[in-house]
Structure formats: structure tokens, C-alpha cells
Amino acid sequence: MARLTINGKTHDVAVDPSTPLLWAIREQVGLTGTKYGCGIAQCGACTVHVDGAAVRSCVMPVAAAEGKKITTIEGLANGRALHKVQKAWLDNEVPQCGYCQSGMIMAVAALLREKPKPTDADIDARVTNICRCGTFQQVREAIHAAAKA
Amino acid sequence: MITKIPKLTRRSFVIGSTALGAGLAIGLKIPFGPSVVRAQDGSPEVTAWVVIRPDDTVVIRIARSEMGQGTLTGLAQMVAEELECDWSKVKTEYPTPGQSVKRKRAWGDFSTGGSRGIRDSHQYVREGGATARIMLIQAAANAWNVPTSECSAANSVITHKPSGRKTTYGKVAEAAAKLTPPEKPALKDPTEWKLIGKSVKRLDTMDKLTGAQVYGFDLKFPGMLNAAIKDCPVFGGKLKSYEAAKVTSMPGVRHVVTVGDSAVAVVADTWWQAKTALDALPIVWDEGENAKVSSDSIAAMLKEGLDADQAFVANQNGDVKQAIAGAAKKVEAVYAYPFQNHAPMEPMNATAKYTPDRCEVWVPTQNGEAAFAATLAASGLPADKCEVYKLHLGGGFGRRGAFHDYVTQAVLIAKQIPGTPVKLLWTREEDMLHGRYHPVMQCKLVGAFDSSNNLTGLHMRLSGQSILTSVRPEALQQGKDPLVFQGLNPSGDFGIGYSVPNLLIDHAMRNTHVPPGFWRGVNINQNAIFLECFMDEMAHAVGQDPLEFRRKLMTKHPKHLAALNAVADRAGWSKPAPQGVYRGLAQMMSFGSYVAACAEISVKDGDKIKIQRIVAATDCGYAVNPAQIERQIAGSFVYGLSGLFLQECTVKDGHIEQTNFNNYDSMRIAQMPKVESIVMPSGGFWGGVGEPTICVAAPAVLNAYFAATGKRIRTVPLKNHGITLV
Ligand code: FES
Numbered sequence: 003m004a005r006l007t008i009n010g011k012t013h014d015v016a017v018d019p020s021t022p023l024l025w026a027i028r029e030q031v032g033l034t035g036t037k038y039g040c041g042i043a044q045c046g047a048c049t050v051h052v053d054g055a056a057v058r059s060c061v062m063p064v065a066a067a068e069g070k071k072i073t074t075i076e077g078l079a080n081g082r083a084l085h086k087v088q089k090a091w092l093d094n095e096v097p098q099c100g101y102c103q104s105g106m107i108m109a110v111a112a113l114l115r116e117k118p119k120p121t122d123a124d125i126d127a128r129v130t131n132i133c134r135c136g137t138f139q140q141v142r143e144a145i146h147a148a149a150k151a
Numbered sequence: 152m153i154t155k156i157p158k159l160t161r162r163s164f165v166i167g168s169t170a171l172g173a174g175l176a177i178g179l180k181i182p183f184g185p186s187v188v189r190a191q192d193g194s195p196e197v198t199a200w201v202v203i204r205p206d207d208t209v210v211i212r213i214a215r216s217e218m219g220q221g222t223l224t225g226l227a228q229m230v231a232e233e234l235e236c237d238w239s240k241v242k243t244e245y246p247t248p249g250q251s252v253k254r255k256r257a258w259g260d261f262s263t264g265g266s267r268g269i270r271d272s273h274q275y276v277r278e279g280g281a282t283a284r285i286m287l288i289q290a291a292a293n294a295w296n297v298p299t300s301e302c303s304a305a306n307s308v309i310t311h312k313p314s315g316r317k318t319t320y321g322k323v324a325e326a327a328a329k330l331t332p333p334e335k336p337a338l339k340d341p342t343e344w345k346l347i348g349k350s351v352k353r354l355d356t357m358d359k360l361t362g363a364q365v366y367g368f369d370l371k372f373p374g375m376l377n378a379a380i381k382d383c384p385v386f387g388g389k390l391k392s393y394e395a396a397k398v399t400s401m402p403g404v405r406h407v408v409t410v411g412d413s414a415v416a417v418v419a420d421t422w423w424q425a426k427t428a429l430d431a432l433p434i435v436w437d438e439g440e441n442a443k444v445s446s447d448s449i450a451a452m453l454k455e456g457l458d459a460d461q462a463f464v465a466n467q468n469g470d471v472k473q474a475i476a477g478a479a480k481k482v483e484a485v486y487a488y489p490f491q492n493h494a495p496m497e498p499m500n501a502t503a504k505y506t507p508d509r510c511e512v513w514v515p516t517q518n519g520e521a522a523f524a525a526t527l528a529a530s531g532l533p534a535d536k537c538e539v540y541k542l543h544l545g546g547g548f549g550r551r552g553a554f555h556d557y558v559t560q561a562v563l564i565a566k567q568i569p570g571t572p573v574k575l576l577w578t579r580e581e582d583m584l585h586g587r588y589h590p591v592m593q594c595k596l597v598g599a600f601d602s603s604n605n606l607t608g609l610h611m612r613l614s615g616q617s618i619l620t621s622v623r624p625e626a627l628q629q630g631k632d633p634l635v636f637q638g639l640n641p642s643g644d645f646g647i648g649y650s651v652p653n654l655l656i657d658h659a660m661r662n663t664h665v666p667p668g669f670w671r672g673v674n675i676n677q678n679a680i681f682l683e684c685f686m687d688e689m690a691h692a693v694g695q696d697p698l699e700f701r702r703k704l705m706t707k708h709p710k711h712l713a714a715l716n717a718v719a720d721r722a723g724w725s726k727p728a729p730q731g732v733y734r735g736l737a738q739m740m741s742f743g744s745y746v747a748a749c750a751e752i753s754v755k756d757g758d759k760i761k762i763q764r765i766v767a768a769t770d771c772g773y774a775v776n777p778a779q780i781e782r783q784i785a786g787s788f789v790y791g792l793s794g795l796f797l798q799e800c801t802v803k804d805g806h807i808e809q810t811n812f813n814n815y816d817s818m819r820i821a822q823m824p825k826v827e828s829i830v831m832p833s834g835g836f837w838g839g840v841g842e843p844t845i846c847v848a849a850p851a852v853l854n855a856y857f858a859a860t861g862k863r864i865r866t867v868p869l870k871n872h873g874i875t876l877v
């Protein structure tokens with residue numbers, strides 16, 4: 003059993019403490035916007051915020067997330083008002099298949115919180131998610147657009 | 152939303168087209184008679200492609216699959232163009248394969264691959280829209296008792312010009328659906344298009360930003376169980392035994408089941424429990440003969456084919472042997488291309504529910520009909536007791552088109568737990584082990600020159616795998632696999648862009664036990680590297696500029712040449728590149744489009760490549776949505792350059808050695824070059840978009856690397872040469 007605070011709500015999840023946070027979020031809490039792509043912290047599809055920092059949830063055991071503030075893609079917008087990264091993604095039509103984009107958006111939102119005006123080098127260093135559709139050109143444009151918003 | 156099943160109907164009608172698959176009885180008429188076919192919510196279907204609701208919402212049916220390439224939006228644009236409907240009221244839905252079978256393939260081919268989504272169906276989907284428009288106008292004219300010639304439609308509003316009366320599509324749809332459709336609706340001239348050619352926004356973006364988009368992997372049903380699977384790591388091997396008792400008491404575990412003769416699955420309450428138990432399950436495999444195969448043994452087999460006497464000929468003119476024998480100068484090189492995995496971001500999955508009366512499958516698939524066929528075969532039930540529901544794909548790239556091994560597995564598992572929906576999800580590791588890999592190929596090229604350095608002969612000998620032999624043997628032509636020669640044919644959608652006085656392009660087929668598949672771009676990937684790098688080699692061997700050398704051979708191929716010229720002009724080929732920057736060119740025709748690229752790179756320490764910019768041109772005939780085409784070009788380069796620099800599946804003891812993205816890497820944003828797209832539709836034909844450009848990035852970069860370093864790289868991936876992309 004673990005007590006998780008996700009998008010402002012508390013959930014008691016009956017799982018082994020070693021269960022990765024990703025699977026607790028998806029299978030116990032039922033929020034499926036966070037994706038699985040590799041399970042070994044390589045691709046970033048599972049990125050969520052834990053106390054504001056971008057974390058690859060496929061390798062974080064639920065035990066380590068207890069008592070922390072977790073935000074998933076479903077909790078990024080403020081009610082119906084899109085987060086500025088989501089808005090920039092919409093305006094720049096970033097997603098292709100979209101599967102990687104939850105993680106991509108969460109990684110970028112964390113970057114912008116820390117560095118509101120990231121340089122290309124900042125982006126290169128901090129956004130290391132895999133996108134097999136290859137949306138990187140639009141991702142970069144949209145990050146700069148979000149930084150200006 | 153995905154559990155909604157469109158209401159089935161007795162009526163069968165079709166919008167006919169010669170593009171529909173041969174061998175099926177296709178009616179060429181659309182609805183007739185007094186009764187109306189209705190969508191799930193009761194709204195009338197005007198044609199099989201168009202449902203109009205009373206509130207004027209237009210639901211456009213899309214048979215092809217959306218996997219990121221934008222075909223959903225592009226196809227809707229095509230229907231809406233002829234329908235003259237209000238674009239802001241357009242929604243889309245997938246018809247189901249089972250429904251299509253019942254309605255004698257009302258929606259034609261579901262297959263989404265080969266960059267065919269638009270180029271194969273443009274005629275009949277536009278006719279579907281035009282037919283609906285004509286019927287809607289007729290219905291309004293009937294109500295007003297005026298001739299249709301006095302009425303016109305725009306933006307879902309029908310106007311009677313003389314009286315100024317107006318009505319909307321939603322109001323007349325019910326009456327329109329009862330009318331006899333016109334025989335052969337006239338289509339607009341391309342000069343009249345208002346929506347085709349416009350970069351309208353995609354229809355499927357919003358849900359992909361909020362986590363709301365439901366992929367196959369996200370499905371939830373009451374009472375659903377989750378399955379994790381392991382198939383014998385060696386292709387062709389079998390499952391010998393496993394010790395279920397060791398895991399049955401682990402948390403959540405419900406069943407341990409044999410799947411076919413080569414796999415075992417654990418079924419549990421959650422997938423994580425299933426996977427954890429599967430990892431703990433002792434399994435013994437019977438790997439069989441194939442366990443002796445390695446990358447080296449495969450390479451040796453291919454090498455033998457480079458000089459073999461027997462080969463299938465695809466393109467031949469003149470007498471190449473004689474030209475080579477009498478050459479004043481010869482250039483010769485051997486190239487090779489490896490196995491590669493598709494690795495779409497969403498791992499393979501399918502959800503199945505089986506009872507002896509009905510089998511239903513929910514699956515991300517590039518081909519709903521093929522998934523349906525797999526469901527029938529695995530369930531043993533007839534077509535009227537099966538159904539497949541498609542979901543948007545988290546990437547496909549060819550892995551989810553011709554192959555539905557994961558559907559077969561899901562049904563075989565569900566069959567052992569009747570009445571319970573079971574979601575099967577592969578691990579990334581399973582996906583790496585059980586791909587349908589980019590075929591391996593080697594190529595020996597010999598160029599012959601006369602004493603004035605004119606190219607007199609070219610022999611290109613391919614040696615390696617045939618996809619069709621493994622996947623669609625009925626498509627072979629007296630044993631020859633025509634698909635091997637993409638980009639090298641004398642003419643057609645994959646026509647070569649050069650005329651050489653004596654030419655021979657042939658293929659020594661050498662198949663392996665590693666199953667080949669259609670990997671975005673398919674065989675143009677290696678063919679473009681072989682041909683376009685060798686063009687460069689030959690140009691340098693005779694001291695000619697690579698652009699000028701090509702141009703001389705391209706005078707009879709004006710569209711190929713126009714694409715090449717476009718990138719050369721934009722890149723400023725005639726002027727020197729900036730200090731430290733080197734350029735390389737490539738051009739090709741693939742999937743009906745003419746494409747070219749100029750790469751500009753810099754090289755640090757001899758082995759760190761920075762791609763400064765790639766200028767890419769595509770002439771796809773008609774460009775339906777230029778903004779989406781630009782995204783496909785940039786995206787195809789990420790896929791192609793990941794393949795060039797990073798990706799190889801090697802074989803050891805009969806199985807693939809790579810396990811996950813840690814040893815089968817994919818490009819990141821830091822490595823992404825600036826891509827400048829030139830979309831140059833010249834009109835008059837429909838070329839593909841999703842795949843064609845993929846092939847020109849790699850040879851353009853390799854040629855630039857030679858310009859920078861004088862080193863010619865002839866095998867992929869570049870990581871094997873210690874070269875990194877920075
Ligand atoms: S699934 Fe967590 S990084 Fe890939």
C-alpha cells in the first residue's frame with residue numbers, strides 16, 4: 003500500500019512498494035496519459051513531475067514517490083485553460099502520432115519552470131526524450147514560442 | 152468512444168472505384184431506395200463516406216489509419232473539398248473492417264502503408280464527397296421545387312440563387328439519403344480547389360496534448376485482465392516447457408497460458424504483475440536449427456550473392472558486361488545495409504474478447520482488414536462473428552501493417568479465458584526480439600568509363616533479403632521480388648533518374664530466418680545509399696562536380712532533375728559553402744514522388760558529425776496539406792538518420808542481440824538538423840509523402856562526409872565506424 007498525491011488528489015494504491023510509479027499511475031489510479039516506451043529511463047515517454055522536477059516514472063518505485071507532489075499530463079492544464087506548453091504545442095501542431103508527447107510536454111514544462119527563456123543548448127541538454135515520428139523541429143519552435151508567451 | 156460500435160446494416164452499397172481490391176465483388180452504386188442507412192446516433196448517411204447530423208456536423212469516414220502521418224486530416228480535406236461543407240464542423244470516424252466486409256468493402260482498402268493513404272484513394276474519396284453534395288443539393292431543390300441548376304452549395308449551406316432561399320446540409324440530409332446517387336459525379340478541376348492544398352490544422356491534435364487520446368495501450372474494460380508474453384527468442388524456435396507453479400501464487404496472477412507453439416503468457420490483474428511474474432517464470436525453449444545463425448554467417452551468404460551467376464534482372468539496357476570489359480576506367484565498390492527494428496513508441500498491443508459466439512479485437516493497426524483476417528484465423532470464427540476496432544496508432548512505420556502477430560497472440564490468449572477481455576502488451580524487449588526487420592542487403596557496383604571520362608556502363612548487383620518472399624509470395628514475379636528495386640526501375644513510381652548507355656540492375660536473392668518487413672521507406676533506404684553514394688564516388692573518380700556529373704545523366708528525367716536542382720539552388724551549390732561546412736547531394740524517386748536533399752555538415756575530430764542543415768525537396772504532384780508534408784519530411788529524416796547513425800540489429804545464436812533503446816538508440820533533439828523543406832507540387836499526379844524523403848538524407852550526409860574528410864563510408868550504421876552525430 004502506498005499513498006500518492008497526484009494532480010492534487012490523494013490515492014491509496016495497493017501495490018508492492020517496488021512497483022514503478024508509472025504503472026501505479028496507469029493501472030491503479032487509472033490515468034493513462036503517461037506512457038510506457040522502454041521501462042529503463044531511456045525514452046522519456048513516462049515523464050511526470052515529482053515535486054516540480056521532471057522524473058522518468060518507469061524507474062521510480064512508488065515508495066520513493068510517497069509524500070511527494072506528483073503531476074501528470076492530465077494535471078498540467080489549469081482546469082480548461084491549457085498550460086502554455088500545451089498551447090504552444092497546439093499552435094505549432096507539434097504532435098504526429100502523439101504517443102511521446104505527454105512525456106515531451108512534461109519535460110519541457112519542467113525546463114521552462116527552471117529556465118523561462120531556454121537557449122537551444124539548454125533545450126538540447128534537457129529535452130532528451132525519444133520521438134520516433136521525429137517532431138523535434140516543431141518541438142524546438144514550440145519551446146521558444148512557449149517561452150515568449 | 153472506441154467502444155461505440157457503428158450500427159450494422161443489411162444494406163450493402165459501395166462507392167466504386169477501380170482502386171478497390173481485385174477479386175472482390177464490388178457494386179459500383181451507392182444507396183438507393185427509400186430506406187436510409189444510419190450512423191450509430193441515428194443521423195443519416197448520405198454516402199458511405201459522409202454522415203450529416205441535424206446540427207450540421209459532418210462526420211467523414213476514414214478507412215485508413217492515423218499513425219501520426221496526418222492522413223486522417225488529409226483524407227477529410229479531400230472529401231470536404233468536394234462536399235463543400237463547413238470545415239469547422241468536420242469530425243472523423245473509422246468504419247470497422249467487419250462492417251466493411253458486410254457492406255462489400257464500402258470503404259475500399261484499409262491498408263495504410265507504402266505512402267498510399269491519399270495517393271491510392273483520392274479518386275473515390277473525392278467522389279464520395281461529390282456524390283453527397285449532389286444529393287444534398289438535389290434534396291434542397293426538390294423541397295423548393297426548383298431545378299438543381301439554380302442551386303449551389305458552399306460551407307454546408309445550399310442557396311437557391313434566383314430567390315435567395317437558403318438551407319443547411321443538416322436540414323436536408325435525411326431527404327438526401329433517400330435519393331438515388333448520381334452515376335459518376337464530376338470532380339473539381341484542381342484549379343478550383345479551396346481546401347486541398349491548404350495547410351489546415353490537423354483534426355487530431357488536442358487530445359494528444361492532454362493525455363486524453365486513447366491508444367490501444369490505454370484501453371480499459373470492466374473485468375479486463377492484462378497479459379505479458381514471451382515468444383521463443385530464436386525465430387522459428389518452439390516453446391518446450393515452463394513451470395507455471397513457480398509463479399501462480401505471485402500477486403495478481405490469474406493464468407499462465409501457452410500461446411501457439413512458441414510462446415507463453417502470464418495473465419494477471421495488472422500488466423505490471425503479469426510482467427513481473429513472466430520474468431520469474433522458468434521457460435525452456437527448443438531453439439532449433441536457426442540458433443546456429445549469426446550476423447557473420449548471414450553476411451557471408453550475402454557476399455557470395457554479389458558475384459553469383461544467377462540473379463533476377465529488373466532494369467537492363469545495352470550490354471553492361473561488354474562496357475565494363477572495354478572500359479578505359481573502372482570504379483568499383485561494395486556497400487551493405489543492416490537489419491533494423493521499427494521501434495514505434497507504442498509497443499505492440501491488442502485487446503481481445505472471445506466467446507464461442509463472438510470475437511472482438513481492439514488494436515492499433517495500419518490495416519484493419521489484415522487485423523480482421525488474423526482475428527478470424529486465430530478465433531476460428533466466421534466473419535459475421537468477428538469485429539475489429541481500430542485506434543490511433545502510437546507510430547506504425549510498417550510494423551503494424553502486414554503483420555498482426557500480436558493480434559493472433561491476443562486472440563489465442565483470450566480464447567483460453569472466454570468472456571474476459573484481455574489486453575496483451577509487449578515489453579520493449581519483446582518488440583526488439585520480435586520485429587519484422589528492415590531487410591539486410593549488400594550491393595556491388597561497377598561503373599565503366601570511356602577515355603573521355605563519360606560513364607558508359609553501370610552494373611548494380613544487389614544481394615540480400617526479399618520481403619515479398621516472406622510476406623506475400625503470391626506477389627513475386629516468377630520468383631523475382633519487384634519491391635527490391637524501389638528507386639531503380641526503368642520507370643513507374645520507383646523509377647531511376649539516370650540514363651546510362653549500358654545498365655544492369657539485378658538481385659541475387661538471399662533469404663535468412665530473420666523475418667523481414669516494410670520499414671518506413673522499405674527498400675529505397677538502402678538503394679538510395681548504394682546508388683547515390685556511388686554516383687558521388689564515380690563523379691570524384693573522374694574529377695567531376697557531383698551535381699554536374701548527375702545532371703548529364705538526367706536529361707531524360709526532368710522531374711528528378713527539377714527536384715535536384717531545387718535543393719542545389721536553395722543550398723547555394725554553385726557558391727562555396729561557409730568555412731568548415733561541407734555539402735552532399737542525393738536524389739531519388741520513391742512512392743510516386745520526386746525527392747532530393749542537400750546536406751551541409753561539419754566534422755570535428757574526424758568522427759563527430761554536426762548536420763548544420765538539410766535542404767529537402769519533394770514533388771508529390773499534388774500537395775494536400777503543405778504544413779503536414781513539411782512535418783513528414785522533417786520526421787522522415789529523424790527516422791532515416793537514426794537508422795544511418797545509430798541502428799543495427801545484429802544476430803547471435805539465431806536471435807537479435809539488441810534489447811531496448813539503450814543499445815538500439817534513436818536520435819534526440821540535440822542531434823536534429825535544421826530541415827528546410829521545398830514542397831514543389833508540379834501537378835498531374837499523386838505521389839506519396841510519408842516515406843519518400845526518408846531515403847535521401849542518408850546518402851546526402853554520407854556524401855558530405857566524404858567531401859569533408861575524403862573518407863567513403865559504405866556500411867551502416869555509422870556508430871560501427873566510431874562516428875557520432877552531435
Ligand atoms: S518508459 Fe520511462 S523512460 Fe521510457
Ligand code: FES
Pocket residue numbers: 097098099100101102103132133134135136137219496545546
Ligand atoms: S509524435 Fe509519435 S513518437 Fe513522438
